[in-house]
Amino acid sequence: VPSPGTLGPVAIAGAGALGTALAHALVGAGVPVVAVASRHAARAEALARGLSGVRAVSLAEAGAAAPIVLVAVADSAIEDACQALQASPGTLLAHTSGSRSVAALDAAQARGARVGGFHPLAAVVSAPPGRALSPEEWASSFRGAAFAIEGNDDVQALLAPLARALGGWPFAIAGSDKPLYHLGASMLAAFSAGLAQLAWDRMRAAGAPDEVASAGVGHLLATVAGNVARASSPAAALTGPVARGDAGGVLRQAAAARQLSAEAQVLYAAHAEHNIQLAENARRISTAMAQELRDALLRAASLAREPLR
Ligand SMILES: NC(=O)c1ccc[n+]([C@@H]2O[C@H](COP(=O)([O-])OP(=O)(O)OC[C@H]3O[C@@H](n4cnc5c(N)ncnc54)[C@H](OP(=O)(O)O)[C@@H]3O)[C@@H](O)[C@H]2O)c1
Numbered sequence: 001v002p003s004p005g006t007l008g009p010v011a012i013a014g015a016g017a018l019g020t021a022l023a024h025a026l027v028g029a030g031v032p033v034v035a036v037a038s039r040h041a042a043r044a045e046a047l048a049r050g051l052s053g054v055r056a057v058s059l060a061e062a063g064a065a066a067p068i069v070l071v072a073v074a075d076s077a078i079e080d081a082c083q084a085l086q087a088s089p090g091t092l093l094a095h096t097s098g099s100r101s102v103a104a105l106d107a108a109q110a111r112g113a114r115v116g117g118f119h120p121l122a123a124v125v126s127a128p129p130g131r132a133l134s135p136e137e138w139a140s141s142f143r144g145a146a147f148a149i150e151g152n153d154d155v156q157a158l159l160a161p162l163a164r165a166l167g168g169w170p171f172a173i174a175g176s177d178k179p180l181y182h183l184g185a186s187m188l189a190a191f192s193a194g195l196a197q198l199a200w201d202r203m204r205a206a207g208a209p210d211e212v213a214s215a216g217v218g219h220l221l222a223t224v225a226g227n228v229a230r231a232s233s234p235a236a237a238l239t240g241p242v243a244r245g246d247a248g249g250v251l252r253q254a255a256a257a258r259q260l261s262a263e264a265q266v267l268y269a270a271h272a273e274h275n276i277q278l279a280e281n282a283r284r285i286s287t288a289m290a291q292e293l294r295d296a297l298l299r300a301a302s303l304a305r306e307p308l309r
Helices: 017-026 041-049 075-085 103-112 137-141 153-166 175-205 211-228 247-260 262-281 287-302
Strands: 010-013 032-039 068-071 092-095 114-120 148-150 169-172
Touching: 010 017, 017 032, 017 041, 017 137, 032 041, 068 075, 068 153, 075 092, 075 103, 092 103, 092 153, 103 114, 114 153, 114 175, 148 153, 148 175, 153 169, 175 211, 175 262, 247 262, 247 287, 262 287
Parallel strands: 010 032, 010 068, 068 092, 092 114, 148 169
Antiparallel strands: 114 148
8 A cells, every 4th residue: 555645636526425435535545635526516515524624616626626636426427527627737537437438538638638537346325314424434435445447557557546545456447348347336236235125125024123124134245245255256155045956945936036026026037047057157056957947937937826835
């Protein structure tokens, strides 16, 4: 980890969920964050109030406030923000979108600015209303995260140390690879949270209080995350009846999903088929077993609605 004195200074444009978390975490890591800006001045002012040494400025001022400006605005607003920022020649403007390339910053490049992409592979939400996060909580959003960094060698040399200062793992990415890279990451983050809601609802329906359901679902996801992080590849961390080659278990689960809702049925069938393929490719189950599991899915789909046993 480089010493903080060799990093930044940084300005942040966009005081949304990610811009706010980055501002807090960078300050906590000792990186000088000198200015924050946002479309709505009040949001930048509120963020700056909670951070010592940070000024709230207009977007136009932010473009010249620091040699590195992180543009953490909505994906579809990058071009507008880039125009508003009026980056000075030589300034490095880096947006935080995982799916868009640095071409979204062409207007800044035409004015002589350097351009880059700085995408933390982390799911960041705004702090719950009325709850101030601790420096440790802000830091934990990025510690251990991969950071996809787009840009030439000079840009990599400026942005990778920021990722390392946050305890992250920078890697270089080409703009053309970003849409599919981000598709995988976004499906994982968004759909696992959606599946957590399904699990939470079933725990509540089974009698668990809200807080037990929330802690329980969070813990379950954390154990999956730990297993995946330690495994040689995520397929080695699959659990459940598919990974065990338990056709009877798959039949009972598919039938239960069918009773729950049409949506649960579709989700279950798609995920089970995906996991059968993964388990077979990873040689965790034989081809014959994979066929038995697929037969169980077909059988469940053809079952009439009848009480589960
Ligand atoms: N949240 C995550 O987990 C995460 C992770 C990695 C990357 N990212 C990326 O980070 C970026 C921001 O995401 P977010 O989750 O922080 O979104 P967000 O909470 O919705 O914040 C969006 C920000 O964009 C600003 N904005 C919207 N339209 C604008 C415009 N026309 N001109 C200037 N600013 C505008 C908003 O300003 P006001 O608040 O002042 O209206 C707000 O600060 C996106 O590129 C996203 O893909 C997010």
